[in-house]
Amino acid sequence: MATSLGSNTYNRQNWEDADFPILCQTCLGENPYIRMTKEKYGKECKICARPFTVFRWCPGTRMRFKKTEVCQTCSKMKNVCQTCLLDLEYGLPIQVRDTGLAIKDDIPRSDVNKEYFTQNMERELANSDGTRPGGQVGKATSSSDMLLKLARTTPYYKRNRPHICSFWVKGECRRGEECPYRHEKPTDPDDPLADQNIKDRYYGINDPVADKLLKRASTMPRLDPPDDKSITTLYIGGLGETVTDGDLKGYFYQFGEIRTITIVQRQQCAFIQFATRQAAEMAAEKSFNKLIVNGQRLTVKWGRSQAARGKEGEGLTEMGTRLDPVPGLPGALPPPPPLDEEAPANYFNLDPSTSPAVMNLTLPPPPGLNPPPPGKLTTNIYSHSNTSPCMKR
Known part of the structure; x- marks a missing residue:
């Protein structure tokens, strides 16, 4: 040897x-x-x-x-x-x-x-x-x-796939389908993943694959604690019908003392209030994006005070997305005045100051109805209400 x-x-x-x-x-x-x-x-x-x-x-x-x-x-x-x-x-x-x-x-x-x-x-x-x-x-x-x-x-x-055939890249491979190498276009030579070293991989330095994974880890979503230190409540969403307060208490008690657990059945969510801020932060860190109770994946977020929720709700649409103001456009229009239910309906757009003599004009009956006798001529105004003869037709 x-x-x-x-x-x-x-x-x-x-x-x-x-x-x-x-x-x-x-x-x-x-x-x-x-x-x-x-x-x-x-x-x-x-x-x-x-x-x-x-x-x-x-x-x-x-x-x-x-x-x-x-x-x-x-x-x-x-x-x-x-x-x-x-x-x-x-x-x-x-x-x-x-x-x-x-x-x-x-x-x-x-x-x-x-x-x-x-x-x-x-x-x-x-x-x-x-x-x-x-x-x-x-x-x-x-x-x-x-x-x-x-x-x-x-x-x-x-x-474990074979390497790329260098002869095929140059157009000189004569093996065809019997070639043990891949007939594919090579990647960009300037790609950092194309230059890897076994010693750098072992010692953990200058590894392009590791750098790519670390960059991906830095962009992962995180649950940052709020600045208000008085908030010790966590929001738990997606409970369904199988998760009870006993199940939540059995999981979250390991992080610290629990003060209250409030379950909202209509929204299928719960609010867990801890006795200390440290326990709430530990529970949020250990449970975010990996909480599964009774086979149900739950959502973990920080609770918010009523004042903070009121401020954040301004400028939101019905779908919950915030819209930025467009420069150059006028501001929002004022809301319409409230309707006065006691005011009579003016279906003919007549001026309210019109004299009663004008209002007492005789209107012709709707088509399809016989005219009333001459002695019983009335001055009714036909309106588009539920009791109108037009609606009954």
Whole structure:
């Protein structure tokens, strides 16, 4: 076996021999029956430069062959896949995982310090039960809400597709459908995702994929607490008919003392008032966009005072959207005067000051009715009311 200069500084006791690789579900593939080749001390690790056992396999039909890139010691120190170097729990790059857990990378970069650190970590991992990752990741006590929102819980098998055929791009590929590479147009070379480095991915620096995910996390909706410190009430919407006050109390009591719980059945919402502002802020932070009670996803918002709701209601349409004033147009018209129900209806638009003599004119009967006898001629005014003969027709 040909040994490199970097592997001469290690004795054979530090060379790694393994029976099965540490892989994620995406790299392993969707086929449960795969044939995997094993090459003992086939290559040196791209991080610590120690010889290790290399595994090679094809994850599925029309997929490219994949192999392990780093040794299992480096994989366990970061809790990542040996091939794609993504976190095994969240499926995210190391830089995103460390940012969410507030972990600072302390792995040395120089050859001698890296060798000493790797040997100590390998000894520590050998004495552990193997159920928890090593290094700073194993010491992290709690998870992050950002990681739970960005986590990839399902495998993404399109990542195993073959590379783009360079001969097809130049118009010189003669294999046709038998070509094992993809016949697609390449992406923009100026795209930052086109330039990725395995060491930058492992150490969590200058990772373009991580930068893209962190930018997406910064634009996610957040529930900011109101400036009024006296507000300790949360609005819970979308209760339905299955969620009761006991269910709400059973969930929200963990954040602090609850003063009152008011349920509005007509609006299918509830208002939970906490005893302290700190408890209300903790409940809002832990429940926003992830509150599910009795299989019902609920909406969590901050309550508002009556004065604040009155100010915010000004300038809103019936749909609840705020309209900005258009420059150059006149202001809103004044409301019409209230109708006087006691005033008589003037259906003929006559001047109220008209003399009664004019009002006593005899009007012809509606068409279809016989005229009254000459001796019983009256001065009735036919109006469009419910009792009018016109309406009865």
